[in-house]
Amino acid sequence: MKKLAKILTVALAMLLCVSMVACSSYGKVEKALANIGYEKIESDETAEKMQNESEVAVTAHLFSNLETVPVKDMLKAGVVVVFEFKATEDMKEFYADSETMQGLVKDIKDDGSADEFYNALVEKGLANGNCLVICINPLAFNDVTTAIKNA
Numbered sequence: 577m578k579k580l581a582k583i584l585t586v587a588l589a590m591l592l593c594v595s596m597v598a599c600s601s602y603g604k605v606e607k608a609l610a611n612i613g614y615e616k617i618e619s620d621e622t623a624e625k626m627q628n629e630s631e632v633a634v635t636a637h638l639f640s641n642l643e644t645v646p647v648k649d650m651l652k653a654g655v656v657v658v659f660e661f662k663a664t665e666d667m668k669e670f671y672a673d674s675e676t677m678q679g680l681v682k683d684i685k686d687d688g689s690a691d692e693f694y695n696a697l698v699e700k701g702l703a704n705g706n707c708l709v710i711c712i713n714p715l716a717f718n719d720v721t722t723a724i725k726n727a
Contacts, residue, residue, distance in 0.1 A: 668693045
């Protein structure tokens with residue numbers, strides 16, 4: 577009986593560890609962007625400046641399709657910024673703190689609960705899990721948001 581209890585305890589501990597590690601959806605977002613030709617690039621001053629506009633802990637990841645976009649689609653070339661938060665509730669606080677973010681993400685109701693705010697972002701294809709996705713090029717916006725919705 578003690579052996580069974582030990583086995584169950586170890587199994588539950590492993591399940592808890594796996595669920596805690598798998599809480600970030602950044603990997604799904606990164607894969608979705610890679611599937612439409614975006615590659616991760618080094619950070620720049622703009623993303624870092626946006627990170628510093630708020631006290632919320634956030635990591636900015638930059639992706640570009642400049643190397644992979646065909647010449648005929650050059651107007652769709654651009655950069656995507658993925659903000660990875662520790663929790664989805666932090667997105668609303670980050671949005672409220674950042675004037676830059678409010679300028680980039682419009683038509684989102686931010687006076688309700690954090691869940692309502694998050695659901696509005698997901699509906700527009702701007703969020704997936706704990707990641708907020710901003711497409712800089714308006715001509716590539718539909719491709720990016722469709723990929724994020726399907727991630």
